[in-house]
Amino acid sequence: MFELLTPNEQTPRITVFGVGGCGCNTINQLSQSAVADNVQLVAVNTDAQSLTLSQCSTRLQIGQQVTKGLGAGARPQKGYEAAKESDTDIRDLIEQADVVFITGGMGGGTGTGAIPFMASIAAELNKPLVAVVTTPFSIEGHQRSKIARAGIDQLMQQADAVIVLPNDKLLEALDKKISLVNAFYQSNGILQDVLQGLTTTISQAGLINIDLNDFVEVISHHGRAAMGVAKQMQGDDLQLTINNALKNPLLEQIDLTKAKGAIVSVMATDQIELSQYNCIGATLQQQLDPDALVIIGLTLVPELDCELELMVIATGISDESLDKVSKADDAHIQITSIVEDETLNKDSKKELAKPVTVNKARFDTSELLNLHDFLKEKSARAINLPEEELDIPTYTRKQTC
Numbered sequence: 001m002f003e004l005l006t007p008n009e010q011t012p013r014i015t016v017f018g019v020g021g022c023g024c025n026t027i028n029q030l031s032q033s034a035v036a037d038n039v040q041l042v043a044v045n046t047d048a049q050s051l052t053l054s055q056c057s058t059r060l061q062i063g064q065q066v067t068k069g070l071g072a073g074a075r076p077q078k079g080y081e082a083a084k085e086s087d088t089d090i091r092d093l094i095e096q097a098d099v100v101f102i103t104g105g106m107g108g109g110t111g112t113g114a115i116p117f118m119a120s121i122a123a124e125l126n127k128p129l130v131a132v133v134t135t136p137f138s139i140e141g142h143q144r145s146k147i148a149r150a151g152i153d154q155l156m157q158q159a160d161a162v163i164v165l166p167n168d169k170l171l172e173a174l175d176k177k178i179s180l181v182n183a184f185y186q187s188n189g190i191l192q193d194v195l196q197g198l199t200t201t202i203s204q205a206g207l208i209n210i211d212l213n214d215f216v217e218v219i220s221h222h223g224r225a226a227m228g229v230a231k232q233m234q235g236d237d238l239q240l241t242i243n244n245a246l247k248n249p250l251l252e253q254i255d256l257t258k259a260k261g262a263i264v265s266v267m268a269t270d271q272i273e274l275s276q277y278n279c280i281g282a283t284l285q286q287q288l289d290p291d292a293l294v295i296i297g298l299t300l301v302p303e304l305d306c307e308l309e310l311m312v313i314a315t316g317i318s319d320e321s322l323d324k325v326s327k328a329d330d331a332h333i334q335i336t337s338i339v340e341d342e343t344l345n346k347d348s349k350k351e352l353a354k355p356v357t358v359n360k361a362r363f364d365t366s367e368l369l370n371l372h373d374f375l376k377e378k379s380a381r382a383i384n385l386p387e388e389e390l391d392i393p394t395y396t397r398k399q400t401c
């Protein structure tokens with residue numbers, strides 16, 4: 001049953017913080033689009049120069065003493081100290097909000113260090129908070145991934161809901177031939193859609209409103225959150241659109257049936273039929289845990305470029321559900337190394353040729369790098385060479401012997 005409500009008397013005040021280079025870029029793009037009056041955008045950075053370029057009306061330079069306005073140099077500890085130095089300013093801004101969103105890229109210094117600190121202030125002030133963060137592109141290397149992972153672990157302890165959007169996944173959703181600069185710009189467009197969808201969903205513009213308490217209830221399931229988006233063009237099958245939203249590349253491969261709650265934002269033209277709306281609710285209810293709280297908000301957008309647009313945010317996903325996926329038939333991929341090193345004896349070759357199994361659901365580049373380390377170490381043990389030498393091709397190694 002869905003209830004038609006009149007718009008909120010008191011529209012919640014939403015503050016969206018864009019932290020660090022990536023966060024500020026996203027917030028900048030967001031500020032160029034139509035943002036509701038109840039949404040305040042705040043650009044936060046240690047880098048003074050980048051802040052001067054920001055088009056946000058509220059800009060906060062953090063850690064002037066610690067960083068001298070020069071950025072955190074990819075050191076999260078510096079980002080953390082910078083945020084701590086500006087504790088009072090951050091606290092003042094968070095205090096004014098009913099709901100807080102924070103966005104930024106994990107893997108550098110400012111975002112990775114400052115975002116968990118800001119989330120801890122929101123928790124202290126009892127403000128519901130959703131963090132939307134990216135993880136680095138695989139081409140950025142192992143070290144950045146490692147920094148990002150540690151930052152996300154810290155953030156998970158503080159924030160109500162953490163939506164992690166791997167930059168590689170954002171890229172998958174875009175045209176493969178895109179240039180890198182454009183990839184950044186367009187991936188920010190996706191972040192912008194996520195934030196805009198969320199803020200619109202809890203603002204008063206919706207025909208069927210999601211009220212703040214519902215929103216808080218759904219996001220207060222601690223743990224991972226995941227999201228999917230899909231568009232339905234004229235004549236498309238609605239069921240298919242819903243399934244696309246659940247299997248969207250932005251949604252990691254997780255078992256949604258274990259989600260404890262979901263917020264669904266539907267944007268449609270005024271041609272939407274009640275049967276379509278009911279179909280969305282019924283389909284999602286079937287896919288999720290029967291006890292999950294599913295909240296659906298509808299916003300009419302007359303100039304929408306499609307029939308309807310769907311955004312699903314599933315919250316309270318436990319690690320258990322990730323494990324469940326790993327038990328699925330195709331959940332593992334096997335990687336077999338081809339061993340052509342003639343210096344190895346038969347037994348070592350056999351040992352090295354054993355396939356290594358990697359969890360496909362969680363397979364990411366950092367895992368590939370771990371695998372690379374693992375294989376290197378394994379073969380170092382087999383032929384008793386120092387590990388670092390294994391980066392030298394066998395042919396060259398032989399010549400230097």
Ligand SMILES: Nc1nc2c(ncn2[C@@H]2O[C@H](COP(=O)(O)OP(=O)(O)OP(=O)(O)O)[C@@H](O)[C@H]2O)c(=O)[nH]1
Nearest residue numbers: 020021022025072073074105107108109110111136
């Ligand atoms: N999608 C997207 N990702 C970005 C963008 N800019 C940076 N990133 C990602 O965010 C990570 C952190 O970069 P920044 O946000 O520039 O770093 P920072 O938090 O400002 O930290 P410092 O530069 O060390 O002070 C990078 O490793 C990239 O993966 C962007 O515009 N869009």
